[in-house]
Amino acid sequence: MAGTCVIGLQWGDEAKGKLVDLLTPNFDIVVRYQGGANAGHTVVVGENTYKLHQIPSGILNQGVVNVVAPGVVLNPRTVLEEIDGLLSRGLPLEGRLMLSDRAHVVMPWHAAEDAAFDKSTADGENIGTTMRGIGPCYRDKVGRSHAVRLGDMLRDDFQQRIACIVDFKRGILAALGGKDAELDAAAIFQDYHAYAEKLKPYIADTTAYLLDAVEDNKRLLFEGAQGALLDIDHGTFPFVTSSNSSGVGVSSGSGVPARWVDKVIGVIKAYCTRVGGGPFPTELNDETGEHIRVEGNEFGTTTGRPRRCGWFDAVAARYTARLSGVDSLSLMMMDVLSKLPEIQVCTSYEINGERTQQFPSHVDDLRSVKPVYETLPGWREDVTGVRRLEDFPKAARSYIARLSELVEQPVAFVSVGPDRAQTVFVEK
Ligand code: GDP
Ligand code: IMO
Numbered sequence: 001m002a003g004t005c006v007i008g009l010q011w012g013d014e015a016k017g018k019l020v021d022l023l024t025p026n027f028d029i030v031v032r033y034q035g036g037a038n039a040g041h042t043v044v045v046g047e048n049t050y051k052l053h054q055i056p057s058g059i060l061n062q063g064v065v066n067v068v069a070p071g072v073v074l075n076p077r078t079v080l081e082e083i084d085g086l087l088s089r090g091l092p093l094e095g096r097l098m099l100s101d102r103a104h105v106v107m108p109w110h111a112a113e114d115a116a117f118d119k120s121t122a123d124g125e126n127i128g129t130t131m132r133g134i135g136p137c138y139r140d141k142v143g144r145s146h147a148v149r150l151g152d153m154l155r156d157d158f159q160q161r162i163a164c165i166v167d168f169k170r171g172i173l174a175a176l177g178g179k180d181a182e183l184d185a186a187a188i189f190q191d192y193h194a195y196a197e198k199l200k201p202y203i204a205d206t207t208a209y210l211l212d213a214v215e216d217n218k219r220l221l222f223e224g225a226q227g228a229l230l231d232i233d234h235g236t237f238p239f240v241t242s243s244n245s246s247g248v249g250v251s252s253g254s255g256v257p258a259r260w261v262d263k264v265i266g267v268i269k270a271y272c273t274r275v276g277g278g279p280f281p282t283e284l285n286d287e288t289g290e291h292i293r294v295e296g297n298e299f300g301t302t303t304g305r306p307r308r309c310g311w312f313d314a315v316a317a318r319y320t321a322r323l324s325g326v327d328s329l330s331l332m333m334m335d336v337l338s339k340l341p342e343i344q345v346c347t348s349y350e351i352n353g354e355r356t357q358q359f360p361s362h363v364d365d366l367r368s369v370k371p372v373y374e375t376l377p378g379w380r381e382d383v384t385g386v387r388r389l390e391d392f393p394k395a396a397r398s399y400i401a402r403l404s405e406l407v408e409q410p411v412a413f414v415s416v417g418p419d420r421a422q423t424v425f426v427e428k
């Protein structure tokens with residue numbers, strides 16, 4: 001058995017990137033398998049900060065192969081920017097980065113469709129997407145007839161394929177009323193042909209590579225993007241992303257059978273955040289929320305949008321931990337809660353006067369949730385220098401223990417700052 005997954009258990013931005021980077025030295029291969037440039041994973045290595053969107057967060061460690069698997073939707077222009085950024089910072093990529101020829105390609109019309117569709121939602125509230133064309137690209141993948149895969153860009157009929165799709169998309173975009181209807185097939189082909197030439201050394205059949213790797217007992221680390229509450233099938237639909245961002249997506253996105261995965265680490269923040277629209281039962285629209293936003297620097301890595309902040313929601317985290325098959329937790333951003341006199345944790349929901357521990361499936365029920373809180377004492381001490389569990393203030397230790405109890409999983413890591421070193425490895 002060879003596979004470990006890192007899965008966000010909230011609405012994304014749980015600091016998965018930090019954890020993946022930290023764990024990478026114990027693995028041979030790191031795999032991104034869903035999402036795309038909607039993700040923003042920050043890794044801090046000493047003085048250097050790296051913001052990764054499509055390239056796995058294992059890339060900063062030498063000697064490890066980083067794979068972008070078929071379930072990812074890839075924007076060739078921005079992935080080249082990421083590649084150039086890494087190369088210019090002295091990180092060699094040759095033989096260390098593989099992009100699946102089956103991964104779907106984000107095309108210029110996808111961003112235009114993203115903007116047009118998000119303006120008009122049946123729910124009256126916008127999803128507030130990252131505008132990276134993610135949903136429209138997945139829509140074309142499922143629709144099949146107008147999709148482009150990375151491998152298609154290297155084929156002789158690519159120009160003809162673009163011309164046919166552009167013909168069709170012009171009609172769609174004109175109906176949506178956008179100026180982007182004036183798509184120029186020749187110019188798009190020229191750009192994408194040039195991207196394909198530059199990406200060629202990295203494009204491969206990653207499925208065959210990963211299947212060989214697991215049979216050869218290589219150690220694989222799967223890096224989830226987004227968070228399980230944004231999962232298309234199991235999240236807070238329709239305020240979700242367009243892929244399976246909970247643990248259930250690992251196998252379909254990577255092409256590696258689930259039986260090769262033997263460990264799932266659920267990543268949680270010590271509180272909750274959410275970017276974009278949708279219900280958020282424990283949201284704090286007050287000065288405590290603002291305090292958390294400032295202390296945690298809660299502004300989007302991809303879009304710079306201020307993140308909505310709120311108390312830890314144990315009902316949601318217990319749901320997503322079970323859904324993802326989690327067997328340990330990584331508790332991030334513990335330092336951000338220092339200075340609060342007391343901390344609240346949501347232990348159950350009240351819906352229409354009834355208490356429940358179940359996470360509701362319908363958005364209207366989620367909107368009507370009254371969180372039931374337990375109040376725990378806060379701590380004043382700065383914990384950014386803590387490296388052992390026993391060195392946390394007593395109230396912080398009790399907080400960690402209580403979250404573990406509520407989510408019903410052991411805590412294996414506690415993070416007290418962005419740097420690799422600012423991590424507590426909890427002894428079993
Ligand atoms: P991801 O999308 O899950 O990888 O998370 P993001 O990178 O979008 O957001 C997490 C942010 O928190 C990044 O800026 C990290 O550098 C930072 N970070 C990671 N761990 C900690 C921590 O324990 N404390 C603090 N204060 N910041 C952290
Ligand atoms: P990482 O990997 C936080 C959110 C968007 C929006 C919804 C749909 O950094 O944790 P999309 O562009 O995917 O169609 O937007 O999902 N979203 C994220 N929120 N972190 C992310 O990724 C996100 N990726 C998408 O804000 O609400």
Ligand code: MG
Pocket residue numbers: 012013014039040041042301
């Ligand atoms: Mg992020």
